Amino acid sequence: MKFEELEKVYENGDYEKFVKNFLEFFKDESDLHRLRLLFRAANRINFKVFDMVSVEDKELKNDVDYLFNRFLFEKNFDEENLRRLFKNIISKERKDLYDDFMIIFLERNGEIFSDEKILDFLLKNKNKSMIQDYAKNLKDNKNPLISFISELILKKDYSLKLKELCKSFPTAEISFELFLQDMEDEKGYLNFLKGLEFKKNTFVIYNNDINRIENFDQSLKIFTLKDKLGRVKRVDAREILLKTSPIEQSDFRVLKYFDPDKGKSMSICDLIVSILKYKNSGLSKEQLKTELSFIYGKEAGNILNKKKKEIENCKEIEVIYEEPVRYILKSSQENDALKFLGTLKDEKSIRDFIFKMLETRKTEKEILNEIVEIVKQKCEKFKNEIIFTITADQSYIESKDFTNFNLFKNPLYKEKLLIKVYQEGNRIDFETCLKDFEKESIENIYNKLDNDGKKMIVEIAEKSVRIGKPLNFLEWYLNYHLDEKLLKLDIDYIIFRSINIANSLSSKKGKTMFVTSVKKLFFQSKNKGLIFYLKDFKRDSAKIIFDEIEKIDFLTEHQKDLVKRDIYEIFPSFLKVDRSDLIYSTKEGIEKKRKEFENIVNTKLPQLSKMIGEAAALGDLSENSEYKFAREQYSFFSSKAEELKRELDKAFPINFNKVGCESVEIGVVVEFEDLTEKTVKSYAILGPFDADPDNGIISYLSPLAQKLLGKKVGDEVEGKKILKISKWREK
Incomplete structure (x- = not known):
């Protein structure tokens, strides 16, 4: 037998046949959906099955139909599972189980099952038969508010109950009047309950501003409100009850505008938690300082810095040290995480x-x-x-x-x-x-x-x-x-x-x-x-x-040159040119020359090529000065690029690790006295790509450098006496 066929039996309402065939053909079933159908069908025919099949899945063990089957046949059904079952009945709005649950519980315990969730259920479903049974068996001293709501839904005489409520809840009467206008809607009941919360010294948001209730006139049904600037106004209670909700005394807006001294007396952690809850989002350090200034004034910034360690150790606050620094509510995030x-x-x-x-x-x-x-x-x-x-x-x-x-x-x-x-x-x-x-x-x-x-x-x-x-x-x-x-x-x-x-x-x-x-x-x-x-x-x-390194494209040309230089030191024969033809220079000088070459090839020549095309499109090239200029420039920079390429092919970085100071060589700074002019000068002898005579750098190929190469301290060359030789400091 296929389960699809058995499902049709269930859909047709033949629950007895469904249970019988399930236990015969699918007793070892582990699929959650199928097992739920079994328990639901068994509950409808009052048949015990919870101990006939294997229930290993934790989710199924908390399922309302599985728990209810156990409740039906376990006389010692424990308190924890009882509450879990009732919570499931309420949350899933299982009216089909509620009535049986109440009756069985009453029979077993001699009193009606009482729970704060029942009021929500009564408001949502308003099933008169179950409410009547509930109200009849409920003892008033257990929850007079639930008793009142029950009798209200059953349309019994509620006047005495209402008067009793007014002793504890001054706004009960006006709240009830509003309820009567919308009593068929679940919101009417909820608004009635909300209306009971308005009392003296309750804070409300009215006209987008925080106000404190100073007084309530029961005869006129009017609230006296005072705003954050101390201005007093009298407002019809109906407008307040319908358009606002009370806010808690711990709300930061209350501390901010009405009781900053209380804010000062609080710990910094509690105060910041209050701010973050009020803002309902994380805040940057500047934003938090702005809010704290309502409590501490100009000292807000200093307080944040002084209390830094205390804030970091707060269990409810997480400080995220990114730019900008942010403060968030840790607990709310975690609660949201659990809910999600x-x-x-x-x-x-x-x-x-x-x-x-x-x-x-x-x-x-x-x-x-x-x-x-x-x-x-x-x-x-x-x-x-x-x-x-x-x-x-x-x-x-x-x-x-x-x-x-x-x-x-x-x-x-x-x-x-x-x-x-x-x-x-x-x-x-x-x-x-x-x-x-x-x-x-x-x-x-x-x-x-x-x-x-x-x-x-x-x-x-x-x-x-x-x-x-x-x-x-x-x-x-x-x-x-x-x-x-x-x-x-x-x-x-x-x-x-x-x-x-x-x-x-x-x-x-x-x-x-x-x-x-x-x-x-x-x-x-x-x-x-x-x-x-x-x-x-x-x-x-x-x-x-x-040879494989020559093909590499995941290194820059400069990086490859550095590697090849080291390889040339070990295997000189790999050099493609004679050593005497090499052009020595610093790494910076070679890189500068390479960038010049790349700028010409990648930028300058393409620009000139475009100019030539645009100028040629104007016609009559013999009289076209723009075309001639562009062609001349293109020819000049093409030659320049070829020259730079030849030089770069011969370029070799100076190995400063091998530069000595015994005699003048490439990579040193020479200090000498000009015996004719009676002056002391110094020059760094580097490569042609580095030459900058105005700043004391000459090429080793220059006439002066060629005369100095190989000489030692004390030697004289054409009226110039060498005083000192030191190594050039590579950048």
Whole structure:
């Protein structure tokens, strides 16, 4: 029998047949919807089923129909479940269960069930039969207000009750008059109850301003109000009751305008909480200072600074140190979080929300405990992962969850789960399981494995060198075990393939992580960079790597030049020009010249090309001065670019680490005395790209520098005596 067929039996109202067939064909059913139908049908025929089927789901154990079936047949139904059942009946507006619940409870206990939620239920449903039964059995001293509402709905004589109410609630009579005008609407009852709250010294918002009720004239039905400026006005009570609601004495507007001294006597934490509740949003430091100035005056800013530690330790306030600094209500956020969590249905949404919450805010332990309980009730697949993330309790790492391994999000939980499963003797497909893991996690797992497990990880890393995937294993190996030579492959080949793979991926979106790792490891490392390994390689291996570096586009030309300079020091034969043809200069000078070249090629020439096209469009080129000028400029800058390119191809950064001060050489500052002029001068001898004679920098190719090169302190050259030689301080 298919369940779809059984559902039709239920829809036709044959509940007895439905229950019988369900227990025969679907006794082991675990689907929540189907089990709820079983309990609902059983309740309608007064049949006991709660102990005939397996109920493991926490959500189902709190279900109204399951609880009601237990209530029907358990004489010792405990108080906690009783309240939970009644709360469900009220919240889900189950009129079909309310009457039976009341009657059974009365029979068992000799009195009517009483609860503050009943009043809400009576107001919403106004079912006369159940109200009559309720009012008849209710003892007046338990809740006279509920008794009055019950008799009111039943249209009994309520005049005596109303007079009694007026003793405690002065506005009861006028409030009741307004109710009679709208008694068929649920809002009428609610407005009646609200009207009872207006008393002397109650604060209200009237005409968008805060006012205090100074007096209520029962005979004239008039309120006397006083606003924040002390102005008094008399207003018809009907207008106040219909258009406003009382606000609490602790509302910051009351402190702000009517009782600032009380605000001063409060702790800074309570005061800020009051402000944040009034504003119903987070506030910047400046906004909070503005509000506090109503209490402390000009001292508000000083108070905030002096009480900084106290505010940071407030349980209800969270200070977010971003620009600008903000203050928010921690408790309201957490309460909102719990409410929102209660509305989520599927486990993935619950997990994603909790993980985001843990990532973005501090949460009190009590709230976290409540969240754990919610997770236990609503989750199964992700339950252990979520609770482990919240508590770090490793007892929630269970091998049975490994079937959902790829669905989990917490890397640490996945690490520990995988290690546990492996150590229990299970075979693991590490390549599949760790395909999205970062290098740090792979290393953590590797260190917990036995030799066989480590061997499997290394084999995957070797595979990634050969075919270029999975890259996270290659990245792991390069960062943690390159020096250990665990792979069967030579280290020069591993480095070449790493650079080669990074170069092939550098232009592809979403593949930047491996490229960045290679860049940091080999070209930006302060310790063991590429040169550390390259110096021990044979020339042929180093040349293959050098040629691959020439193709790199994830480094700037300047960065590549720095790398190549270091390689030239080890393998001079890689230079494409003779050393005597090199143009030495500082890194800054070369970069400045490169920018000049790039500006001409990328900006100036395209602009001139556009000008030529526009000028040519004017016709008669023989008389077109704009066209001729543009052509001349284009020719000039083209030649300039070619010249700069030739110079840059020969440019080589000065290695200041090898500059000495025994004699004059490129990279030093020479101080000398001009014996003819009797003056002392100094010049830095750098490259042609750096030359700036007005600021004491000359090129080593200049006539003066050529005469000074190789000379020592004390030597004389054409009337110039060298006094001092020092190293140029590289910027």
